[in-house]
Amino acid sequence: MLAGYQHLLFAGRRLQWDEAAIDLGPDARAVADLPTAVRARLDRLVAGFCVAETAVAQHLDPFVARSAAVDPDAHACFALQQGDERRHARFFARVADEVLGLPADPRALAGPAIVGLFEEDLPRRAAALAADAEAFGAAVGLYHLVLEGIVFAIGQDALLDELDALDGALPGTRAGVARVQGDERWHVGLGVLHLRTLGAPVDVTEPARRAAAAWGPGIATVARVDRVLRAHARRVGFVPAAA
Ligand SMILES: [Fe+2]
Numbered sequence: 001m002l003a004g005y006q007h008l009l010f011a012g013r014r015l016q017w018d019e020a021a022i023d024l025g026p027d028a029r030a031v032a033d034l035p036t037a038v039r040a041r042l043d044r045l046v047a048g049f050c051v052a053e054t055a056v057a058q059h060l061d062p063f064v065a066r067s068a069a070v071d072p073d074a075h076a077c078f079a080l081q082q083g084d085e086r087r088h089a090r091f092f093a094r095v096a097d098e099v100l101g102l103p104a105d106p107r108a109l110a111g112p113a114i115v116g117l118f119e120e121d122l123p124r125r126a127a128a129l130a131a132d133a134e135a136f137g138a139a140v141g142l143y144h145l146v147l148e149g150i151v152f153a154i155g156q157d158a159l160l161d162e163l164d165a166l167d168g169a170l171p172g173t174r175a176g177v178a179r180v181q182g183d184e185r186w187h188v189g190l191g192v193l194h195l196r197t198l199g200a201p202v203d204v205t206e207p208a209r210r211a212a213a214a215w216g217p218g219i220a221t222v223a224r225v226d227r228v229l230r231a232h233a234r235r236v237g238f239v240p241a242a243a
């Protein structure tokens, strides 16, 4: 069943939350006791999300602008999504600073593959979209399906696994990541709906597998990538090729 723009808008408005209201005090006090290996994975994941969420918030401008010509409800959806992405960037910046004490520039910790995807590939596609409406399908395919539907989903899955294994030691971080994951699901739904409205292809299995590797094998495990790709395929309505 494919939800319309109005349905997604209703869902997105109902999910709104305030990252500043999340108490990260208990998390900041607990972090010193975490095992070194767990701490290293959390640092890398949160640094990756700081880079990624900042980039997606920044590069949604041409999507918001172009969607106005498609449908007023589509335009409202993309504008609401941009507000979500700005909130996600603020949330991960708080975790990086108040809980993990990461450097102000998280790029080195995030790694070159994540930085390349979000600070080179995405801006290039967004710039093409700003110049040419015909690029809308390819841009949404990269942004909503590959980056949000696959790369973010793998990172969120890994982050929630790490946090759940800590038995509630970082409750504010856990709560915020779950809210981010809820938002990203309707964003992916928006991408799928939009591609179908445009009549553009939604099978992104091959670029998605390459993008998934951006987190590295410790985070993008074979089992996790497979799980995320299969869940994604169910949502977009095609069967992915075997790994
Ligand atoms: Fe986001």
Ligand SMILES: [Fe+2]
Pocket: 084, 085, 148, 183, 184, 187
């Ligand atoms: Fe998103």
